[in-house]
Amino acid sequence: MSSTSQKHKNFVSEPMGDKPVTELAGIGDVLGGKLEEAGFDKAYVVLGQYLVFRKDEELFKEWLKDTTGANKKQQNDCFGCLKEWCDQFL
Amino acid sequence: MATDIADLNDEELREKLIEYGVNVGPITSTTRLFYEKKLGKLIDSGGNPTTQPETEESEEEEEEEDEEVQFNYSKSKPPVQPKPQYTSTPLVETPNPYKPVETSKPYKPVVQPRTATPTMPARRNVPSGTEETVYKKTEVPRNTAQKSGGGGGIGMWLKLFFLLSVAFLVYLVVINMNPTAENKIPLTFDGDN
Numbered sequence: 001m002s003s004t005s006q007k008h009k010n011f012v013s014e015p016m017g018d019k020p021v022t023e024l025a026g027i028g029d030v031l032g033g034k035l036e037e038a039g040f041d042k043a044y045v046v047l048g049q050y051l052v053f054r055k056d057e058e059l060f061k062e063w064l065k066d067t068t069g070a071n072k073k074q075q076n077d078c079f080g081c082l083k084e085w086c087d088q089f090l
Numbered sequence: 091m092a093t094d095i096a097d098l099n100d101e102e103l104r105e106k107l108i109e110y111g112v113n114v115g116p117i118t119s120t121t122r123l124f125y126e127k128k129l130g131k132l133i134d135s136g137g138n139p140t141t142q143p144e145t146e147e148s149e150e151e152e153e154e155e156d157e158e159v160q161f162n163y164s165k166s167k168p169p170v171q172p173k174p175q176y177t178s179t180p181l182v183e184t185p186n187p188y189k190p191v192e193t194s195k196p197y198k199p200v201v202q203p204r205t206a207t208p209t210m211p212a213r214r215n216v217p218s219g220t221e222e223t224v225y226k227k228t229e230v231p232r233n234t235a236q237k238s239g240g241g242g243g244i245g246m247w248l249k250l251f252f253l254l255s256v257a258f259l260v261y262l263v264v265i266n267m268n269p270t271a272e273n274k275i276p277l278t279f280d281g282d283n
Contacts, residue, residue, distance in 0.1 A: 054115035059124050066124070 004084075008077065011043075012084045019043045026070065026077025034068040050082045057083075095126045095133075103129065110136070 008025035016023070021043050022032035040046050053059040060082075061075040070078065098106065100117040103125055107114045110132045117125055 049120060052115050052118060052121055053124075054113050056113060056115070059115075059121070059128065062127070063120070063124050 004080065005077070008081050008084070011081050012088055015089055016043045016047065016085065021046055024078050025081035026074040027068075031068040031070055031074060038067050040067075046078075047082055047085070050079075050086075055083065055086065095129050107132075 005025055007023070011019070011023055011025060019042070020032065021027050021035045021040055022029060024043055024046060027035065035041070035046065040049065049063060050060050053063065057079055061079055064070045064075050064078060068074075095103070095106075100122065103122070104114050104117055106129055107125060110129070112125075112128060112132070114125065115121060
């Protein structure tokens, strides 16, 4: 049994296309709103940030925390979601 | 000193980070701040710009690979753990205490059904051969789990199988113990109340 959420599974099961940031695991309405304010309105833009950090876990999580105030769990969920998506599709 | 991290231009910041062994990506408007923070942390904690390996991901990958390789070898190793009740069959799950928690996970679901088997001797009607068959059945799925790496799903089915078999045996006993009931089940022995 895995410990990932349904949201995570949904996200990593297909190319993200134009999905909004709120489709990312760990990103709900509140964090999604903050990301959109910062200009990250689509999931692929957050993906871009993750890739620019060369997929570095620590940096990405710190960026997410700084930008949205995400807690540890939300950081982990979002990072894990993007990481697995990249493993599948990138 | 490097207290003026913010004064470094992008190239210098990158070079400094490389000195500390950081896997530096592009220094952009969104990433620069975090690379500056990272450099600050490294300088504060180390102060020694040696190539400190920060590749956590690769370390984890290496550990996982090593565990898998070691696990293959562990089959041939005789288990040191005391297993008084069960004879022979040096099963793979014994090297569990030697391994970190990660590899024990695929075997945990297999361990549990084994602990359930001690209750089986209470039903003396059941021939001891079932224990061995149970053993053999636990071996095969474990091997497949090891190779495929998807041990979690197979373990669940194994649990279900054992649960059903135990439930069936209980049913047999209950049916057999009822004096008014006819002996409908051909598997049970007669006059065994």
